[in-house]
Amino acid sequence: MxxxxxxxxxxxxxxxxxxxxxxxxxxxxxxxxxxxSAETRATALEIGLCDRVTDSAAEAVEGADLVVLATPVGAxxxxxxxxAPHLAPGATLTDVGSVKRAVVEAVAPHVxxxxxxxxxxxxxxxxxxxxxxxxxxxxxxRWCLLVPPEDADPEAVKRLARLWxxxxxxxxxxxxxxxxxxxAVTSHVPHxxxxxxxxxADHLRRVTDSEVIKYSAAGFRDxxxxxxxxxxxxxxxxxxxxxxxLEVLGRFTEELFVLxxxxxxxxxxxxxxxxxxxxxxxxxxxxxxxxxxxxDFGRGSGR
Amino acid sequence: MxxxxxxxxxxxxxxxxxxxxxxxxxxxxxxxxxxxSAETRATALEIGLCDRVTDSAAEAVEGADLVVLATPVGAxxxxxxxxAPHLAPGATLTDVGSVKRAVVEAVAPHVxxxxxxxxxxxxxxxxxxxxxxxxxxxxxxRWCLLVPPEDADPEAVKRLARLWxxxxxxxxxxxxxxxxxxxAVTSHVPHxxxxxxxxxADHLRRVTDSEVIKYSAAGFRDxxxxxxxxxxxxxxxxxxxxxxxLEVLGRFTEELFVLxxxxxxxxxxxxxxxxxxxxxxxxxxxxxxxxxxxxDFGRGSGR
Numbered sequence: 001m002x003x004x005x006x007x008x009x010x011x012x013x014x015x016x017x018x019x020x021x022x023x024x025x026x027x028x029x030x031x032x033x034x035x036x037s038a039e040t041r042a043t044a045l046e047i048g049l050c051d052r053v054t055d056s057a058a059e060a061v062e063g064a065d066l067v068v069l070a071t072p073v074g075a076x077x078x079x080x081x082x083x084a085p086h087l088a089p090g091a092t093l094t095d096v097g098s099v100k101r102a103v104v105e106a107v108a109p110h111v112x113x114x115x116x117x118x119x120x121x122x123x124x125x126x127x128x129x130x131x132x133x134x135x136x137x138x139x140x141x142r143w144c145l146l147v148p149p150e151d152a153d154p155e156a157v158k159r160l161a162r163l164w165x166x167x168x169x170x171x172x173x174x175x176x177x178x179x180x181x182x183x184a185v186t187s188h189v190p191h192x193x194x195x196x197x198x199x200x201a202d203h204l205r206r207v208t209d210s211e212v213i214k215y216s217a218a219g220f221r222d223x224x225x226x227x228x229x230x231x232x233x234x235x236x237x238x239x240x241x242x243x244x245x246l247e248v249l250g251r252f253t254e255e256l257f258v259l260x261x262x263x264x265x266x267x268x269x270x271x272x273x274x275x276x277x278x279x280x281x282x283x284x285x286x287x288x289x290x291x292x293x294x295x296d297f298g299r300g301s302g303r
Numbered sequence: 304m305x306x307x308x309x310x311x312x313x314x315x316x317x318x319x320x321x322x323x324x325x326x327x328x329x330x331x332x333x334x335x336x337x338x339x340s341a342e343t344r345a346t347a348l349e350i351g352l353c354d355r356v357t358d359s360a361a362e363a364v365e366g367a368d369l370v371v372l373a374t375p376v377g378a379x380x381x382x383x384x385x386x387a388p389h390l391a392p393g394a395t396l397t398d399v400g401s402v403k404r405a406v407v408e409a410v411a412p413h414v415x416x417x418x419x420x421x422x423x424x425x426x427x428x429x430x431x432x433x434x435x436x437x438x439x440x441x442x443x444x445r446w447c448l449l450v451p452p453e454d455a456d457p458e459a460v461k462r463l464a465r466l467w468x469x470x471x472x473x474x475x476x477x478x479x480x481x482x483x484x485x486x487a488v489t490s491h492v493p494h495x496x497x498x499x500x501x502x503x504a505d506h507l508r509r510v511t512d513s514e515v516i517k518y519s520a521a522g523f524r525d526x527x528x529x530x531x532x533x534x535x536x537x538x539x540x541x542x543x544x545x546x547x548x549l550e551v552l553g554r555f556t557e558e559l560f561v562l563x564x565x566x567x568x569x570x571x572x573x574x575x576x577x578x579x580x581x582x583x584x585x586x587x588x589x590x591x592x593x594x595x596x597x598x599d600f601g602r603g604s605g606r
Contacts, residue, residue, distance in 0.1 A: 074571075123518055127585070143518055172517075182514050185504045186523040192566075193496055196559045198581040200551065201488045203558070211485050213587040214475075215426055215446055220489040222525040228585035231578035238566045238574055248503065249563055253556065255506070256499045260552055263495075263541045268377075271541055275534035278501040282430075282531035284516040 002163045003092075004029040007064035009057045009079055011035040011044050012230070013125060014096045015070035016134025019049050021167035024136040034060040035131070036071070043131045058086045066163070069095035069107070074236040077106035089114040092156050096122055098183060098233070100147045100176035102240035108149075116156040119147040121179065122169060123187075127228040140168035147176045184244035188237055189252060192245070194226035195234075305466045306395075307332040310367035312360045312382055314338040314347050315533070316428060317399045318373035319437025322352050324470035327439040337363040338434070339374070346434045361389045369466070372398035372410070377539040380409035392417040395459050399425055401486060401536070403450045403479035405543035411452075419459040422450040424482065425472060426490075430531040443471035450479045487547035491540055492555060495548070497529035498537075 006028040008015040015033065022028040033050035034057050035041050045053050054060040061067045061083045069076050076095060087093065093115055097103045103119050111117040124142040126133065144164040148157045161171040174182070201212045201220065216224065238245055262270040309331040311318040318336065325331040336353035337360050338344050348356050357363040364370045364386045372379050379398060390396065396418055400406045406422050414420040427445040429436065447467040451460045464474040477485070504515045504523065519527065541548055565573040 145518070178509075181507075182510050182518055185507055185510055186515055186519045189503075190500055190523045190526050192562060193500060193559070195578055195581050196555060196562055197493055197496060198584050199577060200492075200555045200558050202580065202584055204484075204488055204551070204554065206481075207485050207488055209584065209587065212489055212584065213590075215448070215485055216489045220493045222529060223493050224581070224585040226525060227578070227581040229578075231575050231582070234578050235571050235574040239569055239571050242566055242569070245566060246563065248507070249559070249566075251507065252499060252503045253559070255503050256496070256552070256556070259495060259499055260549065263545055263548060263552075266542055266545075268538050268542055271538040272534050274502060275498055275530070275532075275537050277505065278498050278527070278530040279534070281501050281505055281512065281515065282527040284512065288513075288516045 001029050002027045003066040005064045006031050006066045007060040008033040008068050010071035011040050011131040013129050013133045016131045017138035020134050020136035025166045027166045032060050040131050057083050061086050063088055065091050067093045072232045072236045073097040073240050080107040080110035084110040087115045092116045094118050094120045098237045099241040100179045104176050116153050118160050121145045127225050129230040142169055144169040144171050145179055146173045180241050181244045184248045188245050189248045191226055194223040197223050198227040304332050305330045306369040308367045309334050309369045310363040311336040311371050313374035314343050314434040316432050316436045319434045320441035323437050323439035328469045330469045335363050343434050360386050364389050366391055368394050370396045375535050375539045376400040376543050383410040383413035387413040390418045395419045397421050397423045401540045402544040403482045407479050419456050421463050424448045430528050432533040445472050447472040447474050449476045483544050484547045487551045491548050492551045497526040500526050501530040
């Protein structure tokens, strides 16, 4: 047992996976959960997701030695303000938001003396959401990035790291701005692009939606999987990681225009060289163990 | 048995999967294969991919009642010129290229009287390539689009459709220009975008390649899978489907700029509404049976 009582504020994919993973690993004495929506709380009760479900975040954090903010990033300032007077002295407060500078700015001002605020971000997810979507192995072999303030208590950071390791993650620390840039490249802009491409397909009159849907075997299928992720979470990501997103988007557009020009002018050498270089990154990802070299056999095709 | 002798010209992912699938279904009396590269031919022999492997395409097509062009699209005109004098009267000639207008223009002028040219395109693939990458179920539950000329022999079209159905595909016919536009949206532009995003990640100095690789759990991983596809094949796709690719790219950029503006101006409502609409297309794809609703658990994470 790493924490005596863990309070989960918000019961979506990440929090519900944490509940399953902490239970599976015997990492928490008691798991208390809450969510803004009564329906979510009722579902959590019905499936026995937590040991206790409370109606308010203030109640949930009473006596907890770890409090996890697992709401959309845009809601965290309000939640922090609500729970601040109820946090136990010595408790650790963390979050699982996809951006870190904005979370630090929204939450830190509310954190009382004696409470350790250590923001975090598990790099794991599926396109599913809600309290039924969690599973114990979501964090297995995935990275969790912690973003402790400079004056953080090293023991508190280690303890939180042990929790994530106990759930199967590798843990690394990083400063919030670098985190936001890395994530803009590896996750936020790719998501935006996938959303855009799915939107373009939807708007093209000469190709019907049903054709798009029927013939989406190749590339596009992966895009739709990405673009099916939770709209509220992603809205908040882009609003709160604006600077890095716009920088990476600018580079993306520039690079896309170069390829577009090569297509227009029929510059096959340029295209071939470009496409060859991208293979190397893919190999790196396989070697880093983030994916397998097994082909995507097209799930749903009977294998 | 649907064809007595099938000649496969080119032995990459699609042709090798056809060899496995035709054998599994007893669809061809004899499978003859050839490839430009001696190494590929040697591999095909070594793994027993075909009943016979010939050194030239001209030899391979002798006496075949079905000839399948499975080379990159850019090579098809030369192959068609080479095999034309050797095609058996009454034979069907088809291809598996990802674009159709350019294939028709490259191949049709070489097709002798009495040979039925019925271009085709199986919408199936993985990011693997080469003669070892094929497997019998690649075409299961996938679409194969046939693009018969207006004066095509209906019996020859039906027979080719039966072959694809025998390999597990659904078959539909379409005219070449519409095919190229549909594919530009569902496959070609998504691939180009994935290549670009992987390139941007590689060029961003403040984020190291090793960080990109380590932290690529979310969206980016799907992009790298797409971007690892065969460079020669994709170069040819973009050079030969230039018009539709540039049209769809133009729409994509326009739409991306609108989202970029919404991010810059902090228009959360616009973003949320956009991201909500894209979920519907995803649901359509699941309902159309092209994918499963199961979350992507992150292959390589032990499940």
